Amino acid sequence: MGPPMTDLHLRQVLLALQDEYISTLDTDRLELWPEMFVDDCLYEIIPKENFDLGLPAPVIYCDNKAMLRDRVVSLRNANIFQPVVYRHFISGLSFQRMDAAVVEMQSSYLVINTNQLGQSMVYQTGRYHDVVVEADGRWRFKSKRVIYDTSRIQTALAIPI
Amino acid sequence: MGPPMTDLHLRQVLLALQDEYISTLDTDRLELWPEMFVDDCLYEIIPKENFDLGLPAPVIYCDNKAMLRDRVVSLRNANIFQPVVYRHFISGLSFQRMDAAVVEMQSSYLVINTNQLGQSMVYQTGRYHDVVVEADGRWRFKSKRVIYDTSRIQTALAIPI
Amino acid sequence: MGPPMTDLHLRQVLLALQDEYISTLDTDRLELWPEMFVDDCLYEIIPKENFDLGLPAPVIYCDNKAMLRDRVVSLRNANIFQPVVYRHFISGLSFQRMDAAVVEMQSSYLVINTNQLGQSMVYQTGRYHDVVVEADGRWRFKSKRVIYDTSRIQTALAIPI
Numbered sequence: 001m002g003p004p005m006t007d008l009h010l011r012q013v014l015l016a017l018q019d020e021y022i023s024t025l026d027t028d029r030l031e032l033w034p035e036m037f038v039d040d041c042l043y044e045i046i047p048k049e050n051f052d053l054g055l056p057a058p059v060i061y062c063d064n065k066a067m068l069r070d071r072v073v074s075l076r077n078a079n080i081f082q083p084v085v086y087r088h089f090i091s092g093l094s095f096q097r098m099d100a101a102v103v104e105m106q107s108s109y110l111v112i113n114t115n116q117l118g119q120s121m122v123y124q125t126g127r128y129h130d131v132v133v134e135a136d137g138r139w140r141f142k143s144k145r146v147i148y149d150t151s152r153i154q155t156a157l158a159i160p161i
Numbered sequence: 162m163g164p165p166m167t168d169l170h171l172r173q174v175l176l177a178l179q180d181e182y183i184s185t186l187d188t189d190r191l192e193l194w195p196e197m198f199v200d201d202c203l204y205e206i207i208p209k210e211n212f213d214l215g216l217p218a219p220v221i222y223c224d225n226k227a228m229l230r231d232r233v234v235s236l237r238n239a240n241i242f243q244p245v246v247y248r249h250f251i252s253g254l255s256f257q258r259m260d261a262a263v264v265e266m267q268s269s270y271l272v273i274n275t276n277q278l279g280q281s282m283v284y285q286t287g288r289y290h291d292v293v294v295e296a297d298g299r300w301r302f303k304s305k306r307v308i309y310d311t312s313r314i315q316t317a318l319a320i321p322i
Numbered sequence: 323m324g325p326p327m328t329d330l331h332l333r334q335v336l337l338a339l340q341d342e343y344i345s346t347l348d349t350d351r352l353e354l355w356p357e358m359f360v361d362d363c364l365y366e367i368i369p370k371e372n373f374d375l376g377l378p379a380p381v382i383y384c385d386n387k388a389m390l391r392d393r394v395v396s397l398r399n400a401n402i403f404q405p406v407v408y409r410h411f412i413s414g415l416s417f418q419r420m421d422a423a424v425v426e427m428q429s430s431y432l433v434i435n436t437n438q439l440g441q442s443m444v445y446q447t448g449r450y451h452d453v454v455v456e457a458d459g460r461w462r463f464k465s466k467r468v469i470y471d472t473s474r475i476q477t478a479l480a481i482p483i
Contacts, residue, residue, distance in 0.1 A: 170330070173330045173333065173334070174330070177330065177333060180413065180414050180415045180416065181416070183413060183414045183430070184414040184415070184416045184428070184429075184430070187414055187430055187449070188416075188428070188449070246370065246447075246471045248413075248414075248430045248432060248447045248448075248449075248471070249413060249414060249430070250411055250413040250414075250430070250432055251413050251414075252413075271432075273432055273444060273447045275447060275471040275472055278473075278474060279471075279472055279473030279474040280472070280474045281444045281445075281446065281447050281471060281472040281474075282444060283444060
């Protein structure tokens with residue numbers, strides 16, 4: 001009868017966490033984004049090409065929550081123009097429980113953006129490599145490595161992915 | 162251990178409802194689409210630009226089920242050519258229970274269409290703002306507000322989103 | 323209170339199976355792909371146009387697991403260039419239990435590919451028509467019919483969909 005009940009329960013928890021992550025970004029509540037990470041966290045964005053070669057030179061690298069908050073402040077100050085709209089879509093979750101309160105997971109993402117002219121295009125695809133931990137009854141990201149396929153990105157890597 | 166069991170259960174019910182909604186549209190069973198709404202319902206399509214300014218002048222506005230049925234009849238009569246194929250994708254569900262039988266929910270959607278030449282393109286993205294209610298053991302839409310990002314729509318807003 | 327608990331449980335099992343299927347493909351673990359099918363299986367890829375006309379002349383047709391394995395071997399030998407990256411996204415699941423251990427299901431898929439220049443584009447959409455069976459505590463595909471919308475495919479139908 002399929003995977004054990006506990007795995008399906010964990011799967012549901014992880015999918016809910018993913019949906020919370022992308023809906024936080026897509027509804028422009030960026031200030032809540034760093035709060036989805038633990039204090040001592042890692043967030044990086046790496047081209048797939050480099051990652052596959054074992055040369056993970058990240059284009060974005062943040063190794064604590066304060067750096068994530070700084071990024072949001074910068075974004076808020078920089079965004080003086082009508083912002084581009086981003087929509088994230090996630091599929092293909094796989095995961096492995098490492099510990100009662102530690103899970104490694106991966107999922108594919110797609111971001112579509114809509115520019116000031118109202119045109120929507122594929123912006124980026126890639127795969128999230130996450131470690132999530134449970135503390136105080138809530139799951140948060142210990143690390144999120146964004147491995148992106150799309151090296152021809154139309155605009156600067158501005159918003160969090 | 163993540164959200165309470167009851168919330169994960171409700172989440173499952175809502176995701177199933179969303180999947181039923183989009184698969185009804187994408188398999189061209191349009192006559193079943195109005196039946197997913199309560200009689201006294203609201204369905205509207207609003208540009209995000211207007212919505213954000215608090216000026217929700219909808220491009221489509223239906224405030225009861227009979228109007229939804231009329232739309233389907235019009236579509237069936239109008240579609241004399243080989244129809245365009247639409248595929249909906251949904252992600253980023255968030256929701257809040259307002260009452261035992263009333264839930265507010267949002268989710269991002271992506272529609273890809275394929276034209277008569279067999280070319281598939283991003284047609285539209287946006288976010289659903291829904292109110293769903295439970296009656297007689299079934300959840301239905303009390304209101305569905307389709308807030309779309311893509312103001313440069315290639316073709317007329319023909320089919321339901 | 324929505325669909326019965328058992329249906330929601332089955333729904334979870336099927337969604338997990340779908341995610342396993344697409345993450346196997348998207349992480350380039352092609353050798354595991356045939357193992358998701360039973361020995362006496364059917365895998366075919368059919369243009370929607372033909373399928374709708376009741377003339378399902380498949381462009382790909384495999385009626386046992388050995389043929390699927392052969393396809394993977396061919397792909398491994400042919401792929402001497404930097405491979406294109408594919409990402410699958412699934413939505414709109416519908417299903418019907420035919421038997422305790424047999425389920426028919428459908429879902430819409432979207433594949434985005436990224437070429438050697440790092441450009442990501444909509445590659446293909448369509449709908450899976452699957453029959454899955456449970457044996458030895460695991461669900462596998464008895465048949466997978468890939469009904470694709472996108473007849474203008476940019477490159478050869480190389481990888482499994």
